[in-house]
Amino acid sequence: MSTFRGEPPWAEVARTAIGRMEFEEAAGRAPCRWIAVHHGRSVGGNEHIHLMVNLVREDGTLASTWNDRRTMSRVCADMERRYELAVVEGRAGRGMPGYSKAEHQRMRAGEVPERQRIARLVRSCALVAGDEAEFVRRARRSGLSVRPRYGKDGQEVVGYSVALRGREADAPDGATRGTGTAKQVWFGGGRLAADLSLPHLREHWPAPTAQSSAKALAQWSRGADVAGPREAPERVVYEGAVWRQAVARVDAVVAQLGQSAPQDAALWSSAARHAAALMAGLSARLEEESPGPITTTADLLARAAQSPAHPDRRLVRRGGLADLRGVAMVIRHAPASPEMKLLLPAVVALAHTIGLWQQAERPRLATELEAGLTRVCAAYPPPSARELAAHLRSPSAPVPPIGPRVTDPATRARRPARRDQDRGGPSRGRGR
Numbered sequence: 001m002s003t004f005r006g007e008p009p010w011a012e013v014a015r016t017a018i019g020r021m022e023f024e025e026a027a028g029r030a031p032c033r034w035i036a037v038h039h040g041r042s043v044g045g046n047e048h049i050h051l052m053v054n055l056v057r058e059d060g061t062l063a064s065t066w067n068d069r070r071t072m073s074r075v076c077a078d079m080e081r082r083y084e085l086a087v088v089e090g091r092a093g094r095g096m097p098g099y100s101k102a103e104h105q106r107m108r109a110g111e112v113p114e115r116q117r118i119a120r121l122v123r124s125c126a127l128v129a130g131d132e133a134e135f136v137r138r139a140r141r142s143g144l145s146v147r148p149r150y151g152k153d154g155q156e157v158v159g160y161s162v163a164l165r166g167r168e169a170d171a172p173d174g175a176t177r178g179t180g181t182a183k184q185v186w187f188g189g190g191r192l193a194a195d196l197s198l199p200h201l202r203e204h205w206p207a208p209t210a211q212s213s214a215k216a217l218a219q220w221s222r223g224a225d226v227a228g229p230r231e232a233p234e235r236v237v238y239e240g241a242v243w244r245q246a247v248a249r250v251d252a253v254v255a256q257l258g259q260s261a262p263q264d265a266a267l268w269s270s271a272a273r274h275a276a277a278l279m280a281g282l283s284a285r286l287e288e289e290s291p292g293p294i295t296t297t298a299d300l301l302a303r304a305a306q307s308p309a310h311p312d313r314r315l316v317r318r319g320g321l322a323d324l325r326g327v328a329m330v331i332r333h334a335p336a337s338p339e340m341k342l343l344l345p346a347v348v349a350l351a352h353t354i355g356l357w358q359q360a361e362r363p364r365l366a367t368e369l370e371a372g373l374t375r376v377c378a379a380y381p382p383p384s385a386r387e388l389a390a391h392l393r394s395p396s397a398p399v400p401p402i403g404p405r406v407t408d409p410a411t412r413a414r415r416p417a418r419r420d421q422d423r424g425g426p427s428r429g430r431g432r
Contacts, residue, residue, distance in 0.1 A: 008083040010038055010049050017075045023053050023063055030059035114185065118144065118162055119192040120280040120298060126196070127277035127328045131205050132216035136160075140225060145184060148220040157220050159198050161186040165225060195273055195305050204270065243339035246327045250278075250346040253322045257353050262360070267321055269305055272354045274324045276301035278347050281331035285340065286380065293375035294344075297351060300369045304354055304362075338383035345382060348373050 014036035018024050025031035034053040042048055055063045079085065121142050129135035139146050139162065149159035163184035190197035202208070208216070253271065260267055279298035287294055331343070351373055358366040 008079065008085065010036065013079055014049060014051060016079070017051060017072065018053070020075050021053075021068060021071055030057040030061065032057050032063050114164055115187055115192060116299060118164060118187060119196060119302065120283070120295070122162060122189070122192060122196050123273070123277045123302065124280050124284070124328065124332070126201050126204070127274060127325060128332060129205070130325065131212050132202065132208070133212065133219045135201065135205075136216070136219040145186075145224040147186075147224040149188075157198070157217065159188060159190070160220075161188045162192075163187065193302055193306065195269070195302075204273075242330050242334050243337060243343055246330045246343050247346045249322070249324065249327050250343070250350055253324060254346075254350050254353055256322055257350075257357075262357055268354065268357050270321045271350070272301050273305035274321070274328075275347060275350045275354055276305055277328055278324065278331060279351065281328055282340075282344055282347065285331060285336070286344075293372060293379050297369065297372040297376055300365065300372050301351055301354065303365055304358055304369065341380060341383045344376070344380055348376055 018032075018034055022029070023032040023034060032053050032055060034051060037050045037052070039048055039050055053063070055065065057063055121144055122139060125138040125142055125144075126135055129138050136146055143165050145163045145165045147161055148157040149161065150156065151158045163186045165184070188197075189201070194200065206212075253274075257268070257271055262268070276298050279294055279301055283291065283294040283298055327343075331340075334340075351369065355366045355369040355373070358369065
């Protein structure tokens, strides 16, 4: 049923469940025969029992299983409250998709399931992208195969699925696909996380126009691995103070959250979503192919981003949270520097603020997040003054527009920071 603090009376739990499911004897109804088995700890470490019921009643009539999942979910929720068990997050609309047996085996061996890798890439691309078309293009240039799912009319894109390009992945059924040649396993956006489904991603982009919808449809209609022609590149320079400007922007968001009501689930969930994307980006830059505490913390923040059912999330798109897209672009593209480590403590402070918000309703997640942040701080201390001395060449800008500065007069009139630099990014101090 769930992880728990103490040992519940399993016999009473079983009898309660059988009664609520109407499998016991009652007026005009013969009982069903049933058995309960205490199975011990699951793959995820959770104590649980199994109930097996003969659906043919003792008088030969058939028992009804109508609405059985919802009824059993209510039973579990009642037992969690009665015996002070840890509440299963998915029951409140906040859970993450479960992992297959193969994925659990990989995690126990210290490997990262493909689903986690894909989710981090999608989350990062979604935050950096300014609209749906750019999201599709960036995802494909980040090493993902992306294909659309169309509605009944065959014209409107209502969902998507993604896979790692050219890699062997975990099959959802627990088996490993492929016999000598790599085969892709596709995951729908909602199977990565609820907030990564296409309808939820659209809530964080500007309201679509006829032009933006046409561009998005053109991107979706390309092959799963085709990102489309690269647009005319801008000559950009990331100034020396860009990392400190990014710190200032994250600090501003932390201050904003400090003045926000904890009941504003839309705002806080959006902040957790953005913090998870920033952590995932820092993990890619600092941990590279060896996932460590930053990666783990990014996954915990992704759990915190799962909001309860039916919040008014559209308020976020209309300016509820200060924009962190520029910070994500700096993490993704700016040249490496010791100043990069100045941004990490700022993002840790943002994650800590989100952990405080989670303490009331999800104390276990808050505790795990705080422990993860402690490991991040221990593994990545701030840069020393000597390390910074060689890199601090210009004062911080008091009001940051974060992102690259356009230096080519021919492109100055166009909007900056909207071109993809996913294939290597700009070189130090020079435009491409």
